Each structure stands twice: as C-alpha cells, then as structure tokens.
Amino acid sequence: MLFRRGRGADASAQDDGALATESADAEERAAIDVRDRAAPDSEESDHGASDQSEFGKTAVDLAGGDGEATDAEATLEREEADQASHRVPRTSRFGRARGFLSAPLGGLRRGARVDAGVIEELEEALLLADVGYATTTRLLDGLRSALAARAIEADTEGLVAYLREAILNLLLVGDATLHHDASVTNVWLFVGVNGVGKTTTIGKLASRERSRGRKVVLAAGDTFRAAAGEQLDLWASRAQVEIVQGANGADPSSVIFDAIAHANAVGADLVLADSAGRLHNKTNLMEELKKVRRVADREPGHVVEVLLVLDATTGQNGLTQAREFAAAVGITGVVLTKLDGTAKGGIVLAISSELGLPIKLVGLGEGIDDLAEFDPHEFVDALFFGVEAGD
C-alpha cells in the first residue's frame, strides 16, 4: 500500500520513481521538508484535528483506500520491485520512522560491495531504531552467514533484499485482522502502560468502526486516572458513539460489564473498552485487569480482541510489557502509537518474533483519522527509505 506525501510543504514531493534514483538526496530533501513544515502553513493551536503532519492526512487516504492502489501508486514500479524481491523505496506516512537504514545505505552507491564496515553501520542503524541488541544480532548473523554461503549478492542490493525479507519474516506472524462476529456483542479491550495512547486509539477506532457500519459503545474502564472518563467522553462525542461511564474509583470490571449489557440492550455489536494505564510489574493492577477480562467475557460479552497499546518511543522494556500483559490477559495484537514522531518502534520486531503477536494498528497523530492498519511491507519499506533499488 502506498501513500502520498501529504500536501503543501511537500509540493516538491518527488514521485517514487524520482526517489528510486536519488535516494541520498531524497533523504536530504525530506529533512528539509520537515523544516519547511514550520509555522507558515500551520493551523494555530489546534493540532489535533488539523494535524500539521502530512502523514496524518495521508492516513485518511489509507484508511479509506484500505490496500487498494490509487493512481499515485501506479507510478510505483511494482512489477520491477517485486521481481527484484525488494521494493522500490517510498516515502512513508510513518513519520520519521522511515529511513532508519537510510543513513548508512543512503551513502552507499548502488552495487557497492559489502564489507564489515557496512554491517557495522547496519547494526548501528538497527540499534538506533530500538530493534534491540538480541534481534539485531540475530538479523546480522543471518546476513553474515548468507553472505558467507554466497546465498546473496555481496552488494548493497543483495544485503537490502536479504534484510527486508528477514525483517518481514519477523513481522509476519499471527492474524492481523480485528475480529468481529456480527452475531454477538464483541468486546475489544485496550490495555497497556500509562500514557501510551489507549484512550486516543479507542476514540479513533470508534469513529472508523462506526463509519464502517458497526454500532459502537465505549466503556470508560479507566475509573482511576483524573478526568480519564471526561477524556473518553469527549472522544465519544467526536466519534458520535455512545459511552457508558462509571463513578470515579468504581470497579472497572463492573463499568465494562454495564457497557456490555447496555450494548446488548441497544443492539450494539462492538464495545471498545478502555482501561487505566498500568505498569506490568504491579501485581495488584494486573490482577485487576485479569478480572476485567474475565467479567467482560461473561454473557452477553465476548472478548474477541485484547489489544496491547505500545508507544513507539518505548525502548527494550516494550518486550517485557508485551510478555507480561500477554501472560496476564492474553494479548491478541499490538497497536503501535506515535509513529508520527521520530521514534521507530523497532521493538515490535522482537515482540512479533518472540511472542508471535501481530501488530494490528498504528497511531499516526492525535487527530481522529490518524489511525491506520499496520502493513508490514510498508513498515519495512519505511525502514528502507532511501535505499536504492536495483534497476
């Protein structure tokens, strides 16, 4: 799935063909684009809805397009890319997540031979993306043996193609769709540590699911944090869906149970249940969450998704978070938020590969439309932005 660079500041936005032949320059231009996005074309303090990030805008296209190629995409030399077993680099709507390999590889000429220095630079790039030492080492060991066995070409293209495949293999696990059985009251429960974007994701998703014809009820399961209920309530009105609230400090499971009962009564088929942020090392809070899940699964509720929300800025602790939440409440997938920032979210490689958890959604801003399905190909492409493809 391709997306276009947003607008205005990117008027110069190269089409992908141009990028393909001028990768190093493209990265430089991209850096300038960032600066260009300064004040002049910004809409005052309302950055949520307006979203200065062009990436947020493109997300709208994506959500709507949902994998269908647009005209812009036609410029992509897909056939060629596919036969070369790696894709033509593209700009990414994953904010600065794109191009984590661009620095080392952008400077390399096409066809350049691979030496130890290049691999070292690659290691650095992966580490900088929070991929983590263990996963990075695993990837590069694989690369080295492939090189030693002459299974791949010892040039930039061979190396990129290999890494692309290897990373994709790590990401392509499990089932990345969001489950929904039209005949029952589906519950999607959102969990995660504090401040990662659970509530915001629910707001965005409520809007999306409603526009797709589902009848949505929000469950204000965060009865702990100050004004958490009000926050979700505002999202409910933005998304034009119903919400069931409890009193401050009320038992979250009972609030969610009430929301499910209400949904059932009014014939809503989807309950999006918020939960208070909690650190996975707090036993009592994890026990509370287990109870929430148990109760939500009682008739008429069916917990079909338990989504772990993970902030892209999270470092190696992300893996522990995923492990602990999975052990406690059985995670069905991950939502990776704040990818519109500079953080790359590389820890998801470890989460997918070690825990077999698919990434289902990505958050690309604070606006209601800044949500997209996770596309591993695109994610990897984003990582390889600036890498030249073989012609």
Added chain:
Amino acid sequence: MFETLTERFDQIFTRLKSRGRLGDAEVDEVLREIRVALLEGDVALEVVRDLLERIRARCSGAELSRSLTPAQQVIKVVNEELTATLGGETLVIRYASAPPTVVLLAGLQGAGKTTAAAKLALWFKQQGRHPLLVGTDLQRPAAVEQLRVLGKEIGVSVFSEASDPVTVARRGVAEAIRVGRDVVIVDTAGRLSIDEALMAEMREIHDAVSPNYTLLVIDAMTGQDAVQTARTFHDRLALDGVILSKVDGDARGGAALSVKAVVGRPIAFISTGERIGDFESFHPDRMASRILGMGDVLSLIERAESVYDEASSQRAMESLRSGRFTFDDFLEQLEQMKKMGPLSSVLGMLPGLPKEMKNATIEDRDVARIEAIIRSMTSKERQNPSVIDGSRRVRIANGSGTTTAEVNKLLNQFKDMQKMMRSSMMSQGLARAAKGRKKKGGRVTPASR
C-alpha cells in the same frame, strides 16, 4: 542478567591470565559486554560510545586491584562513570526575587507532564510556598480537567481558559501575581520534537512567561529516541533540568543517562507512581546500577573492598591454589561472607563460583547448622576430613545438635567442593572473591556474634 554478565566477564579474565595489569585485550572484551548491557538498558548509542571511550581510557593498563577480580574492577569503573554522568550538579531552586517563580514543563505526549505538574505543586507547597497551576494543554481532550482534579486533590488552584496556550500561560502568571501566589507551574500539551508548529508554540509560551526553570519530563521507558527529544527540546528551550517519570516500572532507564549526557542539566526529580505523593529526588548511584542491571554485583564490589584484608586473603589464595582447602578455611570464609550480607544472596553474586554452587539454595539457617557441625570437629578433622569415620560422625552430629545424615551431606558436599576447586572451575575469580572477603583473625569469637 548480572549472573550471565559477570560469568562472561570472569571467563574473559580467566582465559587471559592476568599479568598484574588489565590488558587491552581483556578490557576490550569486557567493554563489548558492557556495551551490550548498556544497549539493553536503553542507553542511547552515541552516549554508549562516549562512555566506553572514557572507560577504556581509565582501564587499559590500569594496575590490578588486590581486592577485586579484574571483571569487578572494570565494572566498578563503569559504575563510577555512569554515576558521574548522571550526577554532578543538583538542581537547587532559587526563588525569584520578584515572585512568582515560574516553572515550565515540556515533553512528549503521555510523558507524565500533568501528573508531574501536580506533584511539583505539592512539593512547593511542602516547601512552604503558594503555587498556582496553569493548564495550557487545550489540545488533549480533558487535559485541563485532569489538572483541575489533581489540583483539587492537593488544594492548589488551577488557572486555565479557553483561549490559546500562549495567552493562557501569560494570563496565568498575571493571575498568580494578582492573587499573590509565589510559584507558577505551567503544564503544556505534549508535542513531538519534529512538530515544528508546536515546538514554535512551545517557544512562544516560554517567552511569554520567562520561566525561571524549564523542565523536560521524560518517560523512563523511552528508548533511543530520548536523545532526539532531549536535544530538540534543549535547543529550543534551554532546559534547566529533567523530571524522569514512571520510574516505578521495571525499565532499566537508560534514557536518564542519554538525556543527562545530551542536556547536561540535572535530573531534578523522579516520578515513581500515579499517586501525587510518588515524587522523589534523584539518586545518580541508584540509577547507575539500575541501568547497568548489576545492582547486586555493585554492592558486592563495595563490600568486598571494605572487608578486604591482604594477609588473610593471601593465605586463602594459597590454600585454594594448593588444593588444600580445609574446613578451617571454609569456616573462615563463611564468617567473612556473613559480613557481606545474607549468605543466600552473597553466594549468588560471587563471580567465578561454579554454577552448581550458585544454584544450591543455601539458607542462612542451613549455614548456622553447617557452622555448628564444623565447630564440633576437632582441629585434626578440620584439616583432614578423610579421618572422619562413622563413629566420629555420630560424635559430631551429637555435638552439633544435628543428625549424622546432615554431617554426611556436608562431608560429601565439601569433598565435591574440593574437587571442583582443584579442577579448572577453580577460577581466579573465585580465588579473588574469596580473598576479598577474608580478614585477619576472621575466626569469629562468640562475643562478636
């Protein structure tokens, strides 16, 4: 974590026999392991690189310590460097001569700014000040309401209005002056460092209130991105300090090091929970060992150094080397180890100790029984356990208030231990660790117990 790490270190140093000084090759190898530890602890790559250079400079060719294994010696240097980087100058709040003193909080979305604002207000209140909270986050739904709820909880009023962030900030300070508040804490909306418009707005807020202190709030779970965030915010706002949030989690918190290295301004506070009271001043040494993931090893190093005695360690070394390790030596070691803390924990920490011994769950209660058994032995028996036959075993058991089964078990374990020590497992690490905890007259008299 620390077990595998120290084990690896010890392997490195035993393999490469020491020559009185830390060799470059050994140091390099250990530094490679340290690099991994720091990266796993989320220390930013560029910061890791700088640190390793400094550590290498201090270690290569350094004289071997007598109280520590070479591995421990390097770890100690690492720890010192980390602590030095994290520490240094502390943030001392100097109140503005013309009140109010203005504190501005900045950071990414969800970093913990609003919570920290309230915690800070409480802190100022406890210092006898009269703070006003100003909510300029008109961005996130119910952000001002969140601040109001928190303000109410601590009895601090909150100023905000539905205008724009810069105006709210400016009016907030004016309001503080009007009602006679001497401290203003300005909460702001979270923003990404690459969001030019919002970063420019942040600068405007800054210029509108001329803060005495601008603090960056950063999540302790942050990975490599911490550097980018810290650098950009620092460039734009000239930060005065940092608040590290969510320290109650189990992240190693390398971000603290990254941010400190980049910003060079003190980490003023740590936020350790969701409740308003969960707010503490920052301790560089604690954070250093947390990042390194070797807290226990570090405290062992400290204790090993403090109980170090050359003469007796020399003796222990010799008996260990000659393989003539007796029950007397054993007893002496037990006594020394007890000085370093509960045996159960000490044993696990000893570098170079065979795994079998580390994993043996030794309770301190068991240790007391072992001591009793050894004390019931005659001097001859202690020196040469092979003379202990069946009737001697019964006597020892009776004398120590234990059973012959227990005596048998200890004798067998001791035999195994002697064997292990003679074997290649008898690393220099153990010898050094052992000598580290010996002390002249280590035999303990009843009075000293």
